[in-house]
Amino acid sequence: MLNITDTLRDWCHEGRPFALATVVDVRGSAPLPVGTALAVDAEGNAVGGVSGGCVEAAVYELARQVLADRAAPARVAFGYSDSDALAAGLTCGGEIGVLVQRVEPGAQPHVAAALDAVTAGRPSAVAHVVDGPGELVGRMLHIPAEGTHDGTLGVESEDRAVVAHARALLRAGRTASIEVGGGEAETENADDGTCPRKLTVLVHVHASRPRMLIFGAVDFAAALSRAGSFLGYRVTVCDARPVFATPARFPHADEVVTDWPHRYLAATDTDTRTAVCVLTHDAKFDIPLLCLALTLPVGYVGAMGSRRTHEHRVELLREAGVSQDQLARLHSPIGLDIGALTSEETAISITSEIIAHTNRGTGRPLSHGAGPIHLPAEPLPGLVTAQ
Structure with a gap:
């Protein structure tokens, strides 16, 4: 909705x-x-x-x-x-x-409250009962990221369960169906002492924009910041060199920061939806930055460079103590092989890889595959996706 x-x-x-x-x-x-x-x-x-x-x-x-x-x-x-x-x-x-x-x-005045919150850009969820007892189907709750929820299902334990699941989905930035109720653990809170009703609830999520952190104020970063903004990311361009890190050079970025990349990354907020794109081509920036990035639970880490640059970079990262499991998270050379030549084409290559990685895509032409085009979303821990 x-x-x-x-x-x-x-x-x-x-x-x-x-x-x-x-x-x-x-x-x-x-x-x-x-x-x-x-x-x-x-x-x-x-x-x-x-x-x-x-x-x-x-x-x-x-x-x-x-x-x-x-x-x-x-x-x-x-x-x-x-x-x-x-x-x-x-x-x-x-x-x-x-x-x-x-x-x-x-x-249902809380529906208007939820829509007001979404319009204002505040992270919010709408929990929508889509299966269960007839009197509950269609009922909605407004669940902000913080604070008290609006609306009720009529049973406190069910409200608590739905709110907890909805806030987990808000943190993940994902709309999904969940199942609540029907378990012995919650019977003490049911009105008549019996098992709570089993409900399927569709949680509509309006989350904060995911972040794209671009390190290296180079020409490729200008094109990538534009592509990232188009895809809905909150884009930050960071470089330690103030002469290059200027808002005028990156009009599509939400912010341009002058700082050492690893220091900025250590101090800023990231989550599992964050994409880290390292375009600096300079080991004194790349290595401390990647050593940190590969330890964080971010969604994507990619680094630009030739295959020779990549091989040398991996050697330096191993010497710095980065494990093989951590190295396996690194997308380098960054991007998909689409024959990109220009900065704009390279930006498409990089964002295509980010999309494919996020959505568990293969990157192959659809004409070369078989079976469903769209894969089902992976359930989050503690959540059951309705089938």
């Missing part, structure tokens, strides 16, 4: 009821990920989408029906239909599950 935040926020503040159709399950290849939504108001205005066009018409009509009839939430599945070419189906061959529900802004 966060793909249509601005419109939903306006509708909520206007008190305008709407039908919300949300992708809650994906199997195989599908055009859009879990959490993507389409919304329809009473006048028939539509925003968003659930399939890139394959089943939009069918979902639109169902949404209008649920909205007009004030019907209970409806869950429907769509897949490829080879028996009737005109039937609503996914031509990509995958399957999606869609939950369609009526939303009354006045009855």
